[in-house]
Amino acid sequence: MSNPEVLVETDAVSRFYGPNAAVSDMSFVIRRGEVLGFLGPNGAGKTTTMQMLSGNLAPSSGRVLIGGFDMRASPEKAKAHLGYLPEYPPLYREFTVDEYLDYAAALRRVPRKNRRASRERAKARCGLSTVGGRLTANLSKGFQQRVGLAQAIIHEPDVVILDEPTVGLDPNQIREIRALIRELGQDRAVILSTHILPEVQASCDRVQIIHKGKLVLNEGIDALMSRMESQVLVAAFRKAPEVAAIEALPLVRSVMVEDERRLRIFHEPGADPTDDIARLALERGWGLKEINPEHSSLESIFAELTGESAEAS
């Protein structure tokens, strides 16, 4: 796994709607065997990016390469490497699942004699084996989403692009889809857009955060997790504690008094002074009511990365 093949490459891609830049100057690469999470709040330009990667939207400037082929110069060759599940699964409502998947396989140039096998494999992977004869219009949202996913992987593409794949699914289905994404990511490149942080934690190797059309973060999932690790404890007491005593504890850096009985305690990264504070509170009878690590949320990371307050974004 020294340097696997680059499957997706974007080079300074921008997209304007009138004077507004939906995406500006975005460059990144994705290699085989990677699951890339595309994370951003609603309206950040995620869907626009997905549409450009899938050839549904032409970039105003810059290039998109899929499997080494330029999306503008040789779109058919580029799209042959691509499976795309858009925000709304593109289902023909009057078709059954089997008919629909056969059509999708034909469009992706799966040879006629392999279509049946491809269809059955995609159905088995997406948990659709029992609904082959049903009309797509009558399926629940979760099943429709899975049919959409099945059409994206029916031709075994190198690159799978999924725009918010778990919207509308129940927790069990979400778990299954995440497992499928992991499995797909082993031997191809998967791009996943979402605004849900746990989604990225669960399925991705790498994360890119997009905000107002710009890439503000591009790093491994571990780096993101350590960024999110708490360095703050929030503690509440029944009686006002002695702030100086807490500040004197070895792992504590500083203490901020929110009100008389509620403190925010900043500590060394990687250390946890919870036990010490609890012991102190017990010894001195402050009446510890609660003590919690304050997790930094996606919003606060956005705020940190973009230099805006979480409320404003």
Next chain:
Amino acid sequence: MIRAIAWREWRALFLSPLAFVILGVAQVILARLFLGHVNLFLMIQGRLTTLPNAPGLTSLVAAPLLGNTGVLLLLITPLATMRLIADERHNKTLTLLYSSPVSLTEIVLGKYLGILGFYAIIILMSLAMPLSLLVGGRLDWGTFACGVVGLVLLASSLAAIGLFMSTLTRYPAVAAMGTFGVVFFLWIVDYAGHGRGAGGAVVGYLSIVNHYEPFLRGLFDTSNVAYYAVLTATCLLFSVRRLETDRLATR
């Protein structure tokens, strides 16, 4: 690829009741008109035998019925073609085609052949009636075949107009109204200016019906074939260009 798209289009038409309703209504109307033509023929049959070079079954029954079918196609086209692209755009299924390794030309041709398949059924069903005359009479095959060629050319150009209108919008009703407007305009365009100078000739040339009538009289003129071929090709080309602009949307 074209075949897969055409096949889906054709199937989708018959999975909705619209196709059956169109076929049924068309058949009832054409049957009524056919009976009318046959009736007229039977009434004047006795007098015809006394005339030299009298018109026969083909020009008194088959040709008028082909004419009627042409007019009926003018009215059916907006309904039959309105969903081709507009519906896919509305349901966001166009994404499936756009992200597949299929060129826009293949999409347009596939859609076009799919709808032509539907027109083929209408035409075949309308031809069944004059052909039933063979039980007790004879047809002038040359004239009849010429009329059928004209009808096929007319149908091809109507389908192409409808397809182009359907690429312009995401609402099938808007596409239908647009198609109806264009087709009806091409139909009546020479009503006012018929035969008045050069302007009148140009307007008369535009008329979609003027190029159809010679075929019904058994007159195969390549300039009429060219009219329909150019109209069809232009609409198909415009359709491809229109789909290209989807990718360039600025709003």
